[in-house]
Amino acid sequence: MSLERxxxxxxxxxxxxxxxxxxxxxxxxxxxxKRVLAMLGNVVLHLHPVKTRKSGVKMRYTWCAGGxxxxxxxxxxxTGLLLMFYYRPTIEYAYGDMLDLREQVPFGIMREMHRWGAxxxxxxxxIHMFRVFMTGSYKPPREFNxxxxxxxxxxxxxxxxxxxxxxxxxxxxxxxxxxxxxxxATPLAGNEGPFSAQIAVNGVNLVxxxxxxxxxxxxxxxxGANALLRFYVLHCVFIPLIAAFLMAVHFWRVRKxxxxxxxx
Amino acid sequence: xxxxxxxxxxxxxxxxxAPTRRxxxxxxxxGWLAFAAGIGAFVTTTARFxxxxxxxxxxxxxxxxxxxxxxxxxxxxRWKEKYQIWVVRNTEMIYALITVCTxxxxxxxxxxxxxxxxxxxxxSGYYRSGIxxxxxxxxxxxxxxxxxxxxxxQIFIEKARKFLYEKGQWTDxxxxxxxx
Numbered sequence: 001m002s003l004e005r006x007x008x009x010x011x012x013x014x015x016x017x018x019x020x021x022x023x024x025x026x027x028x029x030x031x032x033x034k035r036v037l038a039m040l041g042n043v044v045l046h047l048h049p050v051k052t053r054k055s056g057v058k059m060r061y062t063w064c065a066g067g068x069x070x071x072x073x074x075x076x077x078x079t080g081l082l083l084m085f086y087y088r089p090t091i092e093y094a095y096g097d098m099l100d101l102r103e104q105v106p107f108g109i110m111r112e113m114h115r116w117g118a119x120x121x122x123x124x125x126x127i128h129m130f131r132v133f134m135t136g137s138y139k140p141p142r143e144f145n146x147x148x149x150x151x152x153x154x155x156x157x158x159x160x161x162x163x164x165x166x167x168x169x170x171x172x173x174x175x176x177x178x179x180x181x182x183x184x185a186t187p188l189a190g191n192e193g194p195f196s197a198q199i200a201v202n203g204v205n206l207v208x209x210x211x212x213x214x215x216x217x218x219x220x221x222x223x224g225a226n227a228l229l230r231f232y233v234l235h236c237v238f239i240p241l242i243a244a245f246l247m248a249v250h251f252w253r254v255r256k257x258x259x260x261x262x263x264x
Numbered sequence: 265x266x267x268x269x270x271x272x273x274x275x276x277x278x279x280x281x282a283p284t285r286r287x288x289x290x291x292x293x294x295g296w297l298a299f300a301a302g303i304g305a306f307v308t309t310t311a312r313f314x315x316x317x318x319x320x321x322x323x324x325x326x327x328x329x330x331x332x333x334x335x336x337x338x339x340x341x342r343w344k345e346k347y348q349i350w351v352v353r354n355t356e357m358i359y360a361l362i363t364v365c366t367x368x369x370x371x372x373x374x375x376x377x378x379x380x381x382x383x384x385x386x387x388s389g390y391y392r393s394g395i396x397x398x399x400x401x402x403x404x405x406x407x408x409x410x411x412x413x414x415x416x417x418q419i420f421i422e423k424a425r426k427f428l429y430e431k432g433q434w435t436d437x438x439x440x441x442x443x444x
Contacts, residue, residue: 082313106312 049255056260061135065128069156070247072121077240079114087166089232091225094168118160125156137261145253148246155243162235168228176231177223183214190214322346325422327413331358331443339374339392349408349421350374350381352392357440360408360421361394367401381405395429404429409438 014020029035039050055061086105087097101111129149132138138146165176184192188199189212196207209221219226254260283291326347334340334353343349348371350361363371365383372383372390380397381390388399395404409425412418419441427433434440 082310085314086316100318104316104318106315106317107309109309110313 047251049259053259062261063127063131065124065131068124069121069128072117072124073243073247076114076117076121079110079117080236082110083114084236089166089229091168091228094166094228098167098169118163122156122160125153129153132261135261142253142257142261145250145257148250148253152243152246152250155239155246159235159239159243162231162239165223165228165231166235173223176227180214180217180223180227183217184209184212186213324424325420327416328360328419328421330418331412331441334358339376341374343421344371347421347423349423351419351421353443354392356444357442358410358419359434359440360410362406362408362423362426364406365401366396366403366405367399407434407439410441411438412441 025041026034026037029038036050039045039048083101086101088094098111102108105111132146132149161176161179164179165172184190186193186196188195189207190196191205191207191209191212191214193207193212196212197205199206209215215221217227217230218224219230326343328343328349328351331353334351336353336355338353340351340353343351344363348363350363352359352361361381365372365385365388367383367386367388370383370385372381372388375382379392381392381394383389383399383401386400388396388401390396390401390405393404394407396402407427407429409422409427411420413420425438427436427439
């Protein structure tokens with residue numbers, strides 16, 4: 001068995017190289033201490049707890065709805081990045097680019113994955129929230145994380161809302177027209193909202209259709225070129241960044257508050 | 265036979281009704297295969313997605329009007345913007361120069377007063393024939409295939425077929441239209 005000896009020798013030599021040692025720093029994790037060190041010394045692995053309670057891997061208890069949501073977020077980020085290669089957020093091109101992404105792209109499913117994934121993510125967020133509620137996992141010490149989750153729910157819905165405009169078809173334009181009309185009724189900041197008439201200097205009203213919350217959201221009085229570009233930037237950069245940050249907080253809090261949901 | 269199977273299982277100390285080692289392993293294999301197939305399909309889709317089926321570029325061949333549309337002794341710039349082609353007519357022939365500097369790919373300007381093409385990037389200069397005479401460029405401009413379309417007598421230019429002076433290809437009959 002000289003072949004086996006050679007193989008062992010090569011293995012030995014590879015393991016002793018500086019490159020190998022710079023990547024795998026603690027050697028074979030054959031003790032609890034080494035396992036912990038291996039987890040804590042790796043940026044990817046340390047995101048997951050070193051130890052998980054048994055109820056945490058019980059599908060019947062968690063439904064893995066939070067994990068599903070995170071998986072869908074990753075899928076949407078990746079497919080969204082790919083869509084950005086072809087989609088141009090201008091009124092000349094947006095609708096045509098969307099049609100081309102549907103009909104001229106090989107397999108044609110990149111846009112569909114993004115679209116259906118987005119629907120699925122909204123649903124899975126609700127399922128996750130329902131499960132957390134029904135298992136009482138919002139109770140102290142997890143009440144802070146429940147609130148982070150509520151903000152993440154709002155961000156998910158805002159991602160859905162801003163993404164809705166991007167196909168730039170009739171459905172999109174009128175849906176955003178109707179949706180953004182609600183911003184007119186914002187207290188103080190909407191020109192049709194309560195108390196906004198009181199914000200005036202020498203009888204000149206400061207909150208008008210050209211300066212209220214809706215105007216700020218759309219970058220204009222109508223759903224036009226500015227609104228499309230604004231929603232595109234919000235959808236692709238602004239909201240995902242905030243959501244990713246809050247997700248990091250959310251996952252970290254899960255661990256700090258006694259691990260994944262289960263009896264404390 | 266099933267009786268024997270269940271006895272074996274209980275001998276191994278596994279609870280009745282639990283999956284056997286064999287069925288567990290085969291399901292595990294099925295699961296991993298399905299996972300690998302899914303990842304493979306996704307990677308394929310992604311890679312293919314990056315190669316568009318529709319291009320928003322001008323076609324590489326086009327009809328450039330009739331020979332009579334071009335003045336003798338002039339460098340015509342009407343197709344420069346759209347197709348990156350100069351159509352040049354002298355007393356003997358019409359030829360099509362590709363407006364890409366052979367140094368590093370900028371677009372030179374035609375300076376009629378100095379009777380030369382001058383590249384603004386690094387100063388390469390070419391005669392109206394396309395032959396280089398100054399600056400860092402190593403070789404002349406390239407010419408595109410040019411012919412009279414048999415359908416309607418218009419000039420037909422194909423940018424994809426290039427003719428290089430240094431390879432002696434400018435004398436190829438497809439590289440010019442004889443006008444005398």
